Each structure stands twice: as structure tokens, then as C-alpha cells.
Amino acid sequence: MADHKGIMIFGEMIEGKLGAITKELLGGGSRLSNALGEELYVVLIGNHVSRIADEAVAFGANKVWVVDHPLLEDYQPDSFVSSMVEVLERVMPRVLIIGQTSVGQDLAPRLAFRLNTAVVLDCVELSIAPDSKLLLQTKPVYGGKAWATFTSDSFPQMATVRPKSMAPLERDDLRKGEVIPIDINLDQSSIRTKVLEKVAEEREGIRLEDAEVIISGGRGIGGQDGFRQLEELSKLLKGAAVGATRAACDAGWVPSTIQVGLTGKIVTPKVYIATALSGSSQHMAGCSGSETIVAVNSDPSANIFKEAKFGVVGDWKAVLPTFIKKIAELSKD
Amino acid sequence: MNIIVCVKEIIDPELSPDSFNIDPEKNVPLIPASTPTVISPFDEQAVEAALRIKDSHGGKITILSLGNDLHREVVKKPLAMGADELVLLEDAAFADGDSWSTAQALALGIKKIGDYELILCGRQAADWDAGQVGLGIAEILGLPSVTLARKIEVSDGKAKVERVTPDGYEIVEVSLPALITVSNELGEARYPTAMGIIGSLGKQPDIWKPEDIGLDPSETGGRGRRLTLLRLFKPVREGKCEVIEGETLEEAAVNLALRLREAKIL
Numbered sequence: 001m002a003d004h005k006g007i008m009i010f011g012e013m014i015e016g017k018l019g020a021i022t023k024e025l026l027g028g029g030s031r032l033s034n035a036l037g038e039e040l041y042v043v044l045i046g047n048h049v050s051r052i053a054d055e056a057v058a059f060g061a062n063k064v065w066v067v068d069h070p071l072l073e074d075y076q077p078d079s080f081v082s083s084m085v086e087v088l089e090r091v092m093p094r095v096l097i098i099g100q101t102s103v104g105q106d107l108a109p110r111l112a113f114r115l116n117t118a119v120v121l122d123c124v125e126l127s128i129a130p131d132s133k134l135l136l137q138t139k140p141v142y143g144g145k146a147w148a149t150f151t152s153d154s155f156p157q158m159a160t161v162r163p164k165s166m167a168p169l170e171r172d173d174l175r176k177g178e179v180i181p182i183d184i185n186l187d188q189s190s191i192r193t194k195v196l197e198k199v200a201e202e203r204e205g206i207r208l209e210d211a212e213v214i215i216s217g218g219r220g221i222g223g224q225d226g227f228r229q230l231e232e233l234s235k236l237l238k239g240a241a242v243g244a245t246r247a248a249c250d251a252g253w254v255p256s257t258i259q260v261g262l263t264g265k266i267v268t269p270k271v272y273i274a275t276a277l278s279g280s281s282q283h284m285a286g287c288s289g290s291e292t293i294v295a296v297n298s299d300p301s302a303n304i305f306k307e308a309k310f311g312v313v314g315d316w317k318a319v320l321p322t323f324i325k326k327i328a329e330l331s332k333d
Numbered sequence: 334m335n336i337i338v339c340v341k342e343i344i345d346p347e348l349s350p351d352s353f354n355i356d357p358e359k360n361v362p363l364i365p366a367s368t369p370t371v372i373s374p375f376d377e378q379a380v381e382a383a384l385r386i387k388d389s390h391g392g393k394i395t396i397l398s399l400g401n402d403l404h405r406e407v408v409k410k411p412l413a414m415g416a417d418e419l420v421l422l423e424d425a426a427f428a429d430g431d432s433w434s435t436a437q438a439l440a441l442g443i444k445k446i447g448d449y450e451l452i453l454c455g456r457q458a459a460d461w462d463a464g465q466v467g468l469g470i471a472e473i474l475g476l477p478s479v480t481l482a483r484k485i486e487v488s489d490g491k492a493k494v495e496r497v498t499p500d501g502y503e504i505v506e507v508s509l510p511a512l513i514t515v516s517n518e519l520g521e522a523r524y525p526t527a528m529g530i531i532g533s534l535g536k537q538p539d540i541w542k543p544e545d546i547g548l549d550p551s552e553t554g555g556r557g558r559r560l561t562l563l564r565l566f567k568p569v570r571e572g573k574c575e576v577i578e579g580e581t582l583e584e585a586a587v588n589l590a591l592r593l594r595e596a597k598i599l
Contacts, residue, residue: 074503077468077477077478078477101499102481102496102497102498102499105456105464105480105481106468106478106480106481108465109432109464109465109467109468109469109472110468110469110471110472110478112465113433113436113465113468113469113472113473114472117559118431118433118559118560119465120463120560121457121462121463121464121465122462122464136563139462140462140568141460141461141462141565142344142346142353142362142460142461142462143346143459143462145348145350145353145567146353146355146362146565146566146567146568147565147566147567147568148461148562148564148565148566149562149563149564150560150561150562150563151560151561151563152559152560152561154559192477192507192508192511193477193478193479193505193506193507194505194506194507195503195504195505196493196503196504196505196506197503197504198498198501198502198503198504199501199502199503199504200500200501201500201501201502203500213599237599246517249517249518250517250518250520250521251521252520255501256483256497256517256518257499257500257501259518262462263456263457263516263517265499270598270599271593271598271599280347281350282346282459291598292593292598294589294593295574303349303350303351305572305574305576306350306570306572306574307570307572307574308572308574309573309574309575310574310575310576310577310589310592310593311574311575311576311577312576312577312578312582312585312586312589313576314582314585315582318582318583318586319582319583319585319586319589320586321586322582322583322586322587323586323587323589323590326586326587326590326591327590327593327594327599330590330591330594331599
């Protein structure tokens, strides 16, 4: 459609700052913006979000639309979908990109159905078809066993993008951009869900997304005691954290906040030590971005040995403690 | 308390990557003929969530599934787990759809079923991983929705949902009727009991065609899609694993540490 122009990024504010995912989408979005010769926008929806508009410009936005309202303090589909509909009616971007986050995976489908347009979730690659100028959306399917490329001809062209699949631009505070506040009439009675409470699970040490080394355990760890051992071992290494497969989390051995995988955390550490886990494609979706994968597993035919660069075949109880202690010892030199 | 749970029959997601290949002409998977199909795991967990509510509040659970040539022993599993009724939207016209056409058809099926306080869906189907049908149904039916439920409690016409967040969870309240999508953090689904399996054998599903739910067969399934699949392919895997050995496992562990040190990795 001739009147739809521009690439719009749905921005997220995390702990008062521009979310890492938004910086990544701006990086990826800038490539699409160059390919199309169209501008790059950010839309910020929330309470007290105006303060990060300048940061969005510094990371690449030509224009930032801001919907700032106390009723938007917590994410809820009703108010966020209707706010987005108003912004989109006003701006009419060709492309709308949202992060595949807990907010994005909730917002994008309802918004797409409201707008009578199509969306593809969890994309790892976006590009513009040179002839049609339509968005080509590529995402893992079948639990990561295959990739699929889709396209559609409805507007706006929508996609959500997997964290850590695009690189942000360098921050440039000299970049210039326009910040445009939008007033939306929000009616409390139209908001049908209410966030009563937020609970943060207690977490020792660094976040998985920030860890340099991750020791990750699967079904073969056997129980909570085994994971406690992994936790103790991780303390011997600098910048290390413990992750887990979905099976270990579903069994209740560890909190789901450390689940690595397709429906868990996406991690990109220097080293990922895959311990007593088979390496299913769903799990690999979460850790395949690691620089080096090391596998310890007693089953030589486990899929993890096709994904790892180094490995030992054997019982993790016999291998892992000695391995980690030796690494810690060598690091002291 | 009337609950509708939408479930999808899919190729077993545990199938190993080596057995999974693709027909590049037709853009479809090529898998061993013996590969079993199962209910998508997140949908099974949605059934489990419904059963937990039924355990404490009573009521009726209706399972709704869309597809073609559905295997009865697979789609009846939720009945064997404890659900009450099964409705199948089964017809060749429903095949090859996308999230859009699927949500349209399921929403019409739900309208025909009629009575419900709660609709539960898995957060995404473990084959195409699209993650939209549940929310699409909510949007079409004009219902409030909550995603990523790890726990659902109902009382006084409201649901309290523990919704998974990156750092833990939040508690969201929603008035019924509502649609809730369920995530694996809910925990493992129960196994069917022997009694449940025997009981389910005798139950016959209601089978509805497009016309039964007010759909033109030429406007659903593959012909009702919004999304075009251009290409399905296997990403290239360059894996070459260096397996480190030793006289004993402890020695292998030491050798692994030395090797990684030498390669300047750790």
C-alpha cells in the first residue's frame, strides 16, 4: 500500500531504561529502513516512558511516539492494544516490529487480529523482498528442527523478533530525532484484566542473560541435590550461572526462571556447559548462540554431541566436579 | 463451571532432528511413517489446568480440536485424562491453514458449543510454534485474555492467574468468561488412568464440518490463510564435536579442562 511508510519498533522500558531488546530491534530495523529508504520509528507506551525517548533516538530512531499515562503502568492487553491501534492509525507504518518478550508475545497476536493483518512470532531474520518490498519473516519451527520463511500482503507487516538475534547500533547521543507525545483517551472500565501483584523469584548471583559461563543441567541431573551441586560448582568460576532444561524445571527441581530454551531464556554466553541433557532442538533454540558448547553426557548418541564443540562421554557426577575444579585451578595462574 | 480446551494433534515433538527432513518441492516435513502423533504438550497442560479446576469446582470440560484425519486414540486422550466431551472440526477443507484460519474456525466451533466460562489453550503448538490461535480466538469472540498461565484459580466469576514473567510471575485477575493460554511452568499433565482409557473408548466425538459451523469450505484451511509459507528448510549444522578421553573419567575431565585452556576458551 502506498500510504504505509516507515519501520516502527514497539519499545519496552526495563527498569527505567530502554530495554536491550529495543536496542536490538532498532539495529535490525535500521537495516530494513535503509533497504526501503524509509524512516525508523519507536513507539513507547507506558507510565513515565517519556524519559527514555532520547535514548531511543541515540540508538537509531528518527521519530519516537510516546503514549505516557498512569493507567499504562502495568502491561495489559486491552489498554496496550487500543493505544497501539490509535498510534498506528495516525502513523501508518509499513512494518511493525515487536520484541518476542512476555509483553510482545501477548500484544502482537491480539493486535494483528484487531487490525486484520498477519504476524509471525519469534523471527530470527527479517528482510525486504526486493521486487514486492514485502517483509520476509524467518523463524524456527518444529521446535527448532527447521526454519520457515513467510510473507503476507496485509499492512502493517508485523513480526516479533527473538531476543539476541539482531545487533544494536552504537549509541550516538549526537543523533537527532523527533519526540512526539500522543494523547490517548483511556477508560479504566475498558481494561478487563488487573495485575494484583508482582513476584520476583529469589535469584543468587548473575542473570543467565549476563553470564559468561553457564552450567546447564537436564533430566540426567536427577533432582534438586544435583542442581545444588551445579550451583556450588558455578561459584568456583567467575561470571558463571546455572541454567536448566524444561524437563528439570517442570519436575520442580529448579525454578522456571532458569529454564533455557525455545519457551525459556535465550542465552549467548562464552561457554555453555551442557550437563546431563540430551540437547533437544527446543533446548538448543535457547543456547545455540553460545560461543562454545561443551557437553558432558553418559549417552554417546545424545543429540548434544552433534551441537557441542567439545565433550566427554560419561557420568556427570564423575566428570563435572573434577573438570570445574581444574578450570578454577588453572585460572589462578 | 464449563470449560472448553482447544487441542491440536501434531507430529511427536520428541522426534530427533536426524529423522526430520523436508520435501523442498512441497515445503512439508518428511518423516518416518512410524512417527507417532500426540497432543501438543502445551495443550495437554491446558487440559491439566482444566482438570485441576474441575477437581475443586466440578463442571464440564469440552475438548475441541481442528484438523483432518485425526487419530481417535490421540484426540481422545484428554477424555481418558478426565475431560467430558470431545468435539472435532474434522474435514479436508480445514487442512493447511494458518493461525488466522484456525482461530476463525475454532471461534465458530466455540460459538456453536455455546455455554462456557473459560477457554484454555496451550501457549503455542509445538509443531509450527506460531503462538497466536488462543489470542486470535479471544479477539474474535471479544473476550479478555491472559497468557503464560502457570496456575489458575477461579472463584466468584473471576479467575486469578499466576502469569510467568522473566523474573518470576505476576498475579492477574480477570472476570469470566475469559481465554487463558497455558505454559509449561504449570507442571506435568496427569497420566490417563486405566478406567479413564476404558471409559474414553466408548465415547464418540461430535464431528462438525465447515457448513455445520457456518463456514464456507472454500474460505477456510489452506484457502483461508493470511500468511504464505515461502520456504521450509533445515538450518545447516556444522557440528564436529571433539570428544576428550582419558584412562578414567576423572582423567578425561582434567584433559577437557586442559584442552579448553589450550584453546583459550576458559
